[in-house]
Amino acid sequence: MAEPANTPNGTIRNPVRLSPMQVPKASDVLANDLRERILRGEFAEGTALPPERELVTQTGMSRTTVREALRILEVQGLVRVKTGRAGGAFVEHPGEESVAQSVNLMIRGRKIRIPALLETREALEPACARLAASARTEEDLDRLEVANDDLVAAGDLDAFLQANIDWHVGVAMASHNELLTGFMLALSRAIYASTRNTQFVDAEVRATTVRAHRSVTAAIRAQDPNAAVRRMTRHVHTYAEAVLKVEERTDVDVQED
Secondary structure, three states: OOOOEEOOOOOEEOOOOOOOOOOOOHHHHHHHHHHHHHHOOOOOOOOEOOOHHHHHHHHOOOHHHHHHHHHHHHHOOOEEEEOOOOOEEEEOOOOHHHHHHHHHHHHHHOOOOHHHHHHHHHHHHHHHHHHHHHHOOHHHHHHHHHHHHHHHHOOOHHHHHHHHHHHHHHHHHHHOOHHHHHHHHHHHHHHHHHOOOOOOOOHHHHHHHHHHHHHHHHHHHOOOHHHHHHHHHHHHHHHHHHHHHHOOOOOOOOOOO
């Protein structure tokens, strides 16, 4: 420890040293405050936040700071900014799409490989099928049947893959678990973006997929959780094996929505 130093007038000066301080940006402070209030439920979904000018007056912050804070919340899916005479910032509560966007960023940013994506789907999707068999509604069943019909009618690869995504996400939606639905949105998009070529999806894979989807749908319709789990497990495992035979390690390139 440094010794105190005497000054010419006889007073003692301690060699006080301060560490650098990280001061948060004003826009981050405002965004954090509004975020917490939205997540606590203080603002109902669709509520208009005060106009920009009023937020400047209420907070004592600059217009630039207020705009930056609103942009942060918009990126996080907590507000929707509309322009025009009836415009403003309107509160939105996070949903499945918010989960999907966050998972999508991780997949792209970490360059998650196709084997890890397939492993994750094998872990999650049988659980979706089990819950769907217990919780499905007629609307859920209609959604699955539309996806099945689209799968059969699909001419080009893109149409087939979109119908495939619709069905897998439809099973998750039928579980009525928003977290699972968000995860399956991200996983399905990533898996099919990385297998978007005829090496992965040939005529045999198409035919097998159609049969498997109809079989799982039948179990969900019959409200048979055990059959739904068994058939979904077989389907996603068989698909994973087929994909990994074509290419062991594939970079994922998930396109922006």
